[in-house]
Amino acid sequence: MKMILLIKKAMGLVSRTTVTVCSVLLLLMLLTSTVGSVKKEKIKIGFIPLTDCAPIIMAKELGLFAKYGVEVEVTKEASWANVRDKLLTGELDGAHCLFSMPFSVYTGVGGKAGSEMQIAMMLNNNGQAITLSKEFCGQVGFKELKKVAPAVAALKKKKEVTFAMTFPGGTHDIWLRYWLAAAGVDQRKVGIITIPPPQMVANMKVDNMEGYCVGEPWNGIAAKQNAGFTHIASQDIWKNHPEKAFVVNKKFSEGRREELKLVMKAILDACKWLDVPANRKKAAAVLSKPYYVNALTDVIEARLMGTSDLGCELGVQKYKDDYMMFHRNGDVNFPRKGQAIWFMAQYLRFGLIDTAPNYKQIADKLILSDLYNEVAKSMAVPIPADDMKPFTIKLDNVTFDPTKPAESLKLYKPLF
Numbered sequence: 216m217k218m219i220l221l222i223k224k225a226m227g228l229v230s231r232t233t234v235t236v237c238s239v240l241l242l243l244m245l246l247t248s249t250v251g252s253v254k255k256e257k258i259k260i261g262f263i264p265l266t267d268c269a270p271i272i273m274a275k276e277l278g279l280f281a282k283y284g285v286e287v288e289v290t291k292e293a294s295w296a297n298v299r300d301k302l303l304t305g306e307l308d309g310a311h312c313l314f315s316m317p318f319s320v321y322t323g324v325g326g327k328a329g330s331e332m333q334i335a336m337m338l339n340n341n342g343q344a345i346t347l348s349k350e351f352c353g354q355v356g357f358k359e360l361k362k363v364a365p366a367v368a369a370l371k372k373k374k375e376v377t378f379a380m381t382f383p384g385g386t387h388d389i390w391l392r393y394w395l396a397a398a399g400v401d402q403r404k405v406g407i408i409t410i411p412p413p414q415m416v417a418n419m420k421v422d423n424m425e426g427y428c429v430g431e432p433w434n435g436i437a438a439k440q441n442a443g444f445t446h447i448a449s450q451d452i453w454k455n456h457p458e459k460a461f462v463v464n465k466k467f468s469e470g471r472r473e474e475l476k477l478v479m480k481a482i483l484d485a486c487k488w489l490d491v492p493a494n495r496k497k498a499a500a501v502l503s504k505p506y507y508v509n510a511l512t513d514v515i516e517a518r519l520m521g522t523s524d525l526g527c528e529l530g531v532q533k534y535k536d537d538y539m540m541f542h543r544n545g546d547v548n549f550p551r552k553g554q555a556i557w558f559m560a561q562y563l564r565f566g567l568i569d570t571a572p573n574y575k576q577i578a579d580k581l582i583l584s585d586l587y588n589e590v591a592k593s594m595a596v597p598i599p600a601d602d603m604k605p606f607t608i609k610l611d612n613v614t615f616d617p618t619k620p621a622e623s624l625k626l627y628k629p630l631f
Contacts, residue, residue, distance in 0.1 A: 258285055258471075258478060261292045261301060261310035264413045264508040265430040266515055267339045267459045268311040269498055270485045270541055276501050277488065279481035285474055287481075291506060294411040295382035299325070302332050305464050308471075309478065311338060312462035314550075315558040317581045319384025322559060324567045331465050334550045334582045336479055336590075338459040338486070342518070342539030343387060343449035344434035345394055347426045348419055349441070352527040358447050360610075363398035367405065370425065377406030379415060379427035384567055386458055389558060390449050391428040392565045396630055397611045402565070403631065413509070416442050430458070431539065435514040438526030445525045450537040452610045455546075457554045468583060479590045486541040486548060495519045545596040550587060552578035553603045553617030560620040564627060574620055 262268035271289055274280055280287040290307070292298050299320060301307040313319075317334055320326035347355060354366040370376050378395070380388040388407075395402045410418055415433045418424060419442045426446070437443040449456060461482060468475055488494050499516035502508045508515065517524065521538030524531050540547055555578040562568045591598050605616040615623045 255286065255474070258287045258308045258467075258474065259290060259306070260287055260478075261290050261298050261307045262507075263292055263295065263298065263311060263411070264510070265311075265459075266432050266502060266508065266519060267342055267430055267539060268508070269489055269502060269519075270338045270482050271311050271461075272502060272507055273489060273498055274481045274485035277485065279484045280478065282484075283477040283481050285477045285481070287478065295385060296325075296409075299332070299382075302462060302464050303330055305466055307464065308467040309335070309461055309463040309475075312460055313382055313385040313387070314457045314460045314554070315384060315386050315389060316382060317460075317462060318555055318559050318577060319382070319562070321577055321581060322384070322562060322568055322572050324384035324562055325382055331581065332462050333465055333468050334460045335463050335468065335475065336461045336482065336587050337457055337548045337550050338461055338482070338541065340455045340458055340540045340543070340547050341448070341450040341534075341537055343390060343428065343430045343458060344445050344523075345391065345426060345428045345447050345449075346415070346419070346434045346437045346443045347446045348422075348424070348443045349527065350425060351446070352444065355446060357445070357525055357529050357532060358451055360394075360398050360447075363394075363446075364400050367400050371404075375406060377408060377424045379408050379410045379418065379424040379429075381412055381429055382409060384558075384562060386449075386456075386558075387428040387430070389561050389565075390452055393452060393561065393608075393610065394428075394447065396565075396627070401631070416440060419443050431518045432508065432510045432515045435518045435523065436510055438524055439511065439514050441526065444527035444529060445523055445532075448523065448532075448534070450534065450609075453608045454537050455540070455543075457551065460550060463583075468586070472586070476586070476590050476593075479587070480594060483542075483548060483590070483594060483596060489541040490543065492520065545591060546599055548587070548596070549591070549599045549602070550582045550584065551599075551602045552582055552584070553606070555582060556617040556620055557606075557615050560615070560624055564624055564630070566631070571621065574617075 262271050275289050298310045317332040320330050355362045380391045412429050415427050415429045416437045434445050499512050502515050503512040521534035556574040559574055603617050605614050607614045613626050
C-alpha cells in the first residue's frame with residue numbers, strides 16, 4: 216500500500232514537471248511566432264507628377280522594391296514645398312526631389328536655414344525646359360537667346376512680364392535665372408513666381424505668366440495644347456546637368472541604413488531599365504496613369520525618346536545623346552559635391568543669399584557619398600572620378616571650378 220502511494224506521488228510530480236516544460240515550450244513557440252510575424256515598417260517615398268519620377272515609379276511597378284525585400288509605398292505630392300515639409304517631419308522617408316533643394320533649404324533660400332535633407336543618389340540628368348507663351352511666337356525662336364531681351368522689353372511696354380519656376384533655389388529656379396542672365400534680362404525687373412509643376416500649363420492659359428521653367432511633360436503639354444512653345448531645353452543650358460535626386464529624411468538614413476541601401480539598389484535597377492530605349496514606351500504608359508503623372512502618353516513618350524515637338528510652328532527637335540537619362544553606366548546616379556557647390560554659388564550670384572556659405576562643409580553634410588559608393592560597389596556600378604573637377608556650362612561657356620567658387624563667380628559679367 217505504501218509502495219502504491221509513493222508511485223502515485225512520483226507520477227504526479229512527473230506530470231506537473233511535464234506540464235511545466237510543455238507550457239514553457241508553448242510560450243517560446245508563441246513568442247517566436249509573434250516576433251516572426253511583426254512586419255517591418257513600410258517605407259514611404261513621395262514624388263511630384265513629372266516624367267523624371269520614373270525611377271521611383273518603375274521600381275515599384277516592376278517589383279524591384281519587392282525583389283530586394285522592402286515594402287515601399289509611393290505617394291503623389293502636391294508641390295515641392297509639400298515634399299520638403301514631409302521629409303523634414305519624417306512623414307516621408309524619402310522622395311523624388313530637386314537636386315538643389317537640400318542646399319536651398321539649408322542655406323535659407325527655400326526653407327528654415329540649417330534644416331537637413333540628405334541626398335542618397337541621383338535619379339536623372341536633362342529633360343527640363345523653358346516654355347514661353349504664345350505672345351513670344353514669331354519674336355523668339357528655339358534657342359534664339361539674343362532675341363529674348365528685346366522681346367521681353369517690347370512686351371513690358373504692354374504689361375508686367377512674369378516667369379514661373381517650381382521652388383526657390385530649386386533646379387528650375389536656377390535654370391530660369393541663369394537663362395535670364397545669359398539673355399541679358401534683368402531679373403529684378405521681371406516677376407518670378409513659384410507654381411507647382413502640374414499647374415504650369417493651366418496658369419499660362421489664364422495669363423498668369425509669360426514663361427516658365429519646369430520638367431517634362433509640362434513643356435510638351437503646353438506645346439500640344441497650343442498654350443506656349445519650348446524655347447530651350449535644360450540640356451541646351453548645361454549638357455547632362457544634375458536634375459532630380461533621391462533625397463531622404465536624416466532619421467531614416469541613420470536609423471534604417473540597411474533598408475535604405477536596398478531601396479537604392481531597387482532604384483538603380485530601375486534607372487538601368489529606363490535607359491534601355493525599348494523600355495521607354497512601357498514606362499510612358501505607366502507614368503501617364505491618373506495616379507502618377509496624369510498626362511498624355513504620347514507626349515511623355517516622345518520627350519522620353521528625345522523628340523520634342525516645340526510648338527509655335529517651330530518644328531521638331533531631336534536629341535540624340537543628351538535627352539532625359541537615368542543611368543549612363545552610373546555617371547548619372549553619382550551625387551557630386553562639386554555640382555552642389557555650383558548651385559550654392561549661383562544663389563550668391565543671383566542675390567538669393569547675402570554671403571558665401573561654407574560650400575564644402577554643406578556639401579559634405581548633405582550628400583551621402585559613402586553610402587552611395589557602398590551601394591554602387593556592391594552592384595558593380597562604376598563610380599565616376601570627376602567630382603570637384605572644373606566643368607563648363609554650355610549656354611555661356613563659363614568654366615566653374617568647385618575648389619575655387621569665389622574666383623569662378625568673377626568670370627560672370629555683373630548682373631546688377
